[in-house]
Amino acid sequence: MDRDLNVLIADDSEDDALLLIRELRKGGLLCQFERVDDPEAMRRALNLSKWDLVVTDHNMPSFSSADALQLVKLAQPETPVIVVSGTISDDVAVHSMKSGAQDYIMKDNLSRLVPVVERELREVAQRDAHLQAQQKIAYLSHHDTLTNLINREQFKNYLQTALDSAHQTQAQHALLYVDLDQFKIINDACGHQAGDELLKQIGELIKGVIGERDCVSRMGGDEFGVLLTDCNPQEACAMAAKLHKSIEQHRFVWSEQPFMVSACTGIVLIDNSSMDVEEVLSSADMASYAAKDKGQSFIQVYDLNNQDLTLRKEQMRWASKIRRALDENAFVLYKQPIVGLKSDAVHYEFLVRMLDEGELVAPGLFIPAAERFNLMTSIDRWVVDSAFSFVRRCIDKKANFKGVYFINLSGSSLNDETFFESVRECKRRYDIPANQICFEITETTAISNIEATSAFISDIRELGFLFALDDFGVGMSSFAYLKAIPVDVLKIDGGFVRSMLSDPMDLAIVDACNTIAHSAGLKTVAEFVENSEIEDKLRILGVDFAQGYGISKPGPIEDELLEN
Template sequence: MGVDAATMVPTTEVILARLRAFFGVDHTCLRYNDHEIRASIMIAECPSRDVIPDPDPLGVVYFEDADEVFAQAEHMTDLIYGRPGSGTEGYQERVREGAAAMAADVVGDGVPEASFLAAPLVSAGVPSGFISLTKFGDREFDADEMNAMRAIAALFAQLKARIAAEEQLRHIASHDDLTGLSNRRALLEHMEERLAPGRPGPVATLFIDLDRLKALNDFLGHSAGDQFISAIARRLRDQTDPRDMIARLGGDEFVIVPALSLGAAAAESEAQRIRKLIGERVELGGEKVSRSVSIGVAVGNPGSTSVSDVLRQADQAVMAAKASGGNGIAIFTEEMRAQYELRDDIELNLRHAIESEALFLHYQPEVDLRTGRIEAVEALVRWQHPTRGLLYPGAFIEVAEATNLAGEIGRWVIRSACQQLADWRKAGLASDIVLRINVSPVQLVSLDFVASVDQVLAEFGIDGKSVCFEITEHVVVQDLVRTRITLRGLKDIGVQVAIDDFGTGYSSLAHLKALTVDALKIDLGFVRRLGEDADDLAIVKSIVGLANSFGLGLVAEGVETVIAAETLISVGCYRAQGFLLSLPVAPSEIAKLLTTGYISVDFSVNDEVNTN
């Protein structure tokens, strides 16, 4: 029979009707054995009863409490045959109770005892159910009829086994091996249905990402990590609405789609409950462990929001939650949408920007606050985006690092800046100016970085001491061994190195002692409020003292007010850059400044600062 799980019952009812007519009996039925609960379960019958009593004596019959016939059905592998007066009083009573609900033309005025024939369904030697014929009154079944029922039961047994195998394959295809939860495929199918036009909404989606599961794996082993994930899956399954869709996407990521229609506020409340639920301890091998969790929440509307949109939004929300330190909940917002649309746009167009020369450099002077003399210029990359206008590094460098384009951009910056310095010097400018260039982590740990820098310097006839690479503090500790090798190589070719954004919490005295650096640049976060914030002043004084102790140069970033400039002079930091002195400007504007070599430090007339 070409049937599946969905069509099996109605198709069986048609066949039972044919068997009833062929054998001239009053009732036919198909029953399956459930050996886990030790019961015989009605699957289909003909005729259907008009009224089914509660409890139904024929619906589910537990073998432990069964009459003599049903008790045999648990283990029978051959026919059971009975007639009135054959010692089947308990079964006859059950048949009478069930028959009382049949149509009047079947039962008649009374319900006599019945004759019956039950043929077992046997798969691999195990009885999986039976198909039966019942005739009210006395009826003898001959050998041919019995053999026919054996053959029919064998066909039904094959059908049951095939459908069970198909269901098992379908289950495997739609469920996660480790946890038994739904997988991505099942999740997508469920969400397609939930978000179809006309379905009730809104539809909330909770994207769950366990925090720092790797630490648990490292400490207890990967098998413990799998046990932990399985325990969390059981907890979610046991303590959520059974109608909720719970899926594991792999690793430590889960998605819950509540069955109820939830708006953003209600979904956030449910996320809070889930966060506390997952945060409870799990016992593994005698250890009680727990992990915090980040949850991203997105809400879609049937007919207007696609599955991919909702899942992407929930994923972006959970990324925001993790970026905030983890153990939190983030709701997808329109502001978040704009942020990620920009990120996607940048990722799609950045490589073309590099190849089509849409990137260019501005330069910001570094000045001696006492004299106004220009000591250095910092090269700062810009991108003239075709639709979004001028973009600054903060908008695209992170994307460049994530897409392995940071190194390519870095090489372009070094080459372009050195070429510009060479052009200025050909014009008789910048003979004693230092060119400062920011270097990404990718460049710093590249094995050929020093050699490539040496090649560019030689190409444009620039000596190493005219260039200073700026590296951020977190780059120093990211790969300390490789960083030290690179810095020693730069020192060998005469290139200076400065630690940028100094004071933001990564460096230590041991690192400063171990690394061959020439200068520190005080992070603008400590400079902007000088003269107003005593804590910032204390930090700046400490950095000045540290630089003096190690014999390092010192530059302050972000000088925007006169009082900040004056405070820096008073504590012994004389070199600075910032909007008070000059914005980053085009090479032609720098050329004009370099012609004089000075920027006015008459702060009484420069107190108005443009911070755009």
């Protein structure tokens, strides 16, 4: 201990008290002390000061060691108590220990005093360290370690309390979901230390603006939650605007470089119609996303009648299911035949489906959400890996299939610098013939970023893979791009194919696409071939292959293994 011991002595003899202090000091324990000899004086001393040790005589005219023990346990229960007596029976000593005394010492054997006190001080130090560790663990379980704001789980407890009060007392509250606009730019440009410092500063700023009455939490990443209690819609919007102004006026400086900061905020009103905590958080997150879609510094109040928010809510629900499906390997590969119109050749296109609670989900339901929430590349990786694995299994089973398997890719995968390497790694791992795989992207995706697309296609084809341009013909001005995009196959958009028998213009477009593709040395595939009449007409036009429900509906890939 780096200070003098604070010792309270309960003894009617001043000489005996001095004897005890002398013994402690002789043992190297520096101490300050106060002597009391009646219950009232002891009660007053316990209330006025914190004591490291209490030493009490057993028999005193005004009270006993049992009375002293009771007073200490009421006022300072963690303070060790040692009973010192000239005469004490074994029964009384045992009773004192059971009542809370740490030890008892006979006055004719004070040599035990220092060792006993040192032992008790060590135990107190250990208890204090254990208590501090427990308090720290409790604090960390409720607080964000970076900003020292309450964390998401603790914030949810406050939200639950607000919901309970709204349901029970008709009170109104508001949740603000604040999402920083420039965090990623600063984090990428200056490093994680700069990003962490920005989060700490913004956390303190928000805390200062809202005051002690309301609470703020770091919800994760660069997002903060603010719970405004007893707050109507107008006050919530005013507070959001005030926060935006304060954040925009804040000048973040790192390495002498200043940065402008702003935020978007989603607002959810909490009243007796509000559901549960997760629903409130989901709605706030959705409103925040909607605000971000509009640009920097926007505020969006959640409204059930807002169609954009309703659509986003549905897509967020699907995004959650997609993430779970990726984690649980709950996607399924289907195949659809692509048949030759000039020969007996058969190829297949791989199509992805998702399992949701045992039900098969068509891509039209989950792909829009995957595109909006940047999950398409993860799905593409799963498809490539699963498709290559399937082809490897077919080869291992001596399946005599000489056709080509088509795999769709999204635009986000072409822009992901790591995706090409993942394809290369899959090729190395599964050791399949590259010329049996034809990747395909849509025409609109290719034209939207033609330089990146052309570079990616060139790299893929250098590995021996083929490449197809899907949905071709939607933009007729894109014919000129065929010279710039190095593909092997052109797939004619099904929107023209399905109505080519009834619409002369669609027929002319299909014919033109086929003619130009052949001029460029490409093979052609007509999509959405729904009946034999369309198939016959395509054959007359000289289209190479046909695909659609009129040819064959998609089916599970394992059927291919069984057939072979």
